[in-house]
Amino acid sequence: SGAGTSYLLAKAIDPKNVDLSPLAIVGCLGDQQDKGPKRSLIGLNSGILADAVQAKLVEVTQDLVLFGRQTRPIHRAIASTTTPFLPGLSGEEDRCLALLDSVNIPTKVEDRWRTISDLSLEEKKRLVDKIIQHMISLKLSGEVALELIGSVYTLTKEEPSTPLRDGREYASLLNSCGRMGKPGLGIALGLGDRGGSFEEAQQVYSEYRKFLSKYMNWITQDPKSLVQKGHLVIVRGEGVIDENMTGAVSSILSSSNLFGGSKVTLVVTATKEGESKVSARGTDQLIQKGLNLGKILQDLSPKFGGYGGGHDIAAGATVERQSLESFLTQFEKTIESSIK
Incomplete structure (x- = not known):
């Protein structure tokens, strides 16, 4: 990086x-x-x-990789998790409370909300098993829930009660500042500001999460928003997804395995300037087969009045709106021909 x-x-x-x-x-x-x-x-x-x-300065442990595992009530930690995205749970606190109740996991001790870090090993197993059942009930892969278990990185010099204590939460906070047009807040956090900038960044992050949950629930509930062709899944987000959020939505979709198998996820939306913006994400398996999204978009977008580029696994481009359909057709053909 x-x-x-x-x-x-x-x-x-x-x-x-x-x-x-x-x-x-x-x-x-x-x-x-x-x-x-x-x-x-x-x-x-x-x-x-x-x-x-x-x-x-950093400690590494194995635990549930849920957002706010040390700082948020259990149901809010589940609802705040978008990587992987959990349809019907991400952004849905009431449903998360109901899920916890169904497996007899107390959410409070007296008047204090319990956090993920308060759960026993047995409770964590019951929680993951229930999330797997939930995913299967939606005819989705239960394997997504297994991505909730992994390495957790704790920044030991940060206050235990803040999201900066967890490496992924810190990263999400910085990312939200950039996505929401507040990059200065992210820089201030990196330089050590734990006062006003930190408080404002948390508010920005809260708004960012709301947008992401809104977009993801729209995608999973509206089949018309998706077009699947071979190794490609296209999300038509015009009029719904903000142009600054296409990359975040594409990343979440790609990492959530909602469509099964290795797919290229392409999120499309309209810009304020009247152009079409696309954000593409691939998978490690497709990269190993020869896919390079950065090169594809760098070479392809100028042919349709735009520009683009990026990494092999993550890239973006802007093209003329009137050329979008032709661009998408050619992008699909190029994707299929590049995978060996």
């Missing part, structure tokens, strides 16, 4: 900059580079993690 590269440069300049390693971990988690077994970090990221662990 860019954060990891920046950290390695800073460390080469001065070894004392190892204190920046937690930010590098946050960056690679934000880029969803936890691709090892049980969502672990591999490659150069594992070396950065070793620096952070040795300096006692």
Whole structure:
């Protein structure tokens, strides 16, 4: 990730900059580079993690990877989780409460809400089993629920009661600031502001979550929003999905395995300038078969009056609106021909 590269440069300049390693971990988690077994970090990221662990700045444990596992009531932690997206639960606190009640997991101890970190191992097993049953009842893959179990990265110098304590939550907070047009807040957090900027960032994140839940529930409940062709799933989000949110929606859909098998997810929406914006996400399996979304969009978009590019697994482009249908047809053909 860019954060990891920046950290390695800073460390080469001065070894004392190892204190920046937690930010590098946050960056690679934000880029969803936890691709090892049980969502672990591999490659150069594992070396950065070793620096952070040795300096006692980060601790790694195996647990439920739910948003707000130390800070939010259990039902809100489930409802706030969008990676993976849990249809009927993500964004639905009442349904999450009902699910917990159905497996006899108390949500309160006296007047205090329990958190995920308060659950016993047996309660966690019952919770995951119930989520699997829930997914199967919707005719979706229960394997998605297994993605809720994995490596958890705790930033030891952050206050236990804040979302900055968890690496993925910190990354989500930063991402929301960028998506919602508040990048300065993210920079302030990285520089250590834990006052007004932190409070405002949490409000921004709350709004960001509401938008994501709204979009994802719309997609899962309205079949007309989806077009599936071979290895490609197209989400027609014109008039619904904000142009700054296409990447986030595409990433969540791609990681949630809602469509089964390896698919390229392409989210389409309209820009304020009257153009069409697309955000594409692939899978590791398709990348291994030769897919390179960044190159495809870089080469293809200029032919339709636009521009684009990115990484092999994640990319985006803007094209002329009147050329969108032709672009989508050619994009589909290029995807199929590039997969060996």
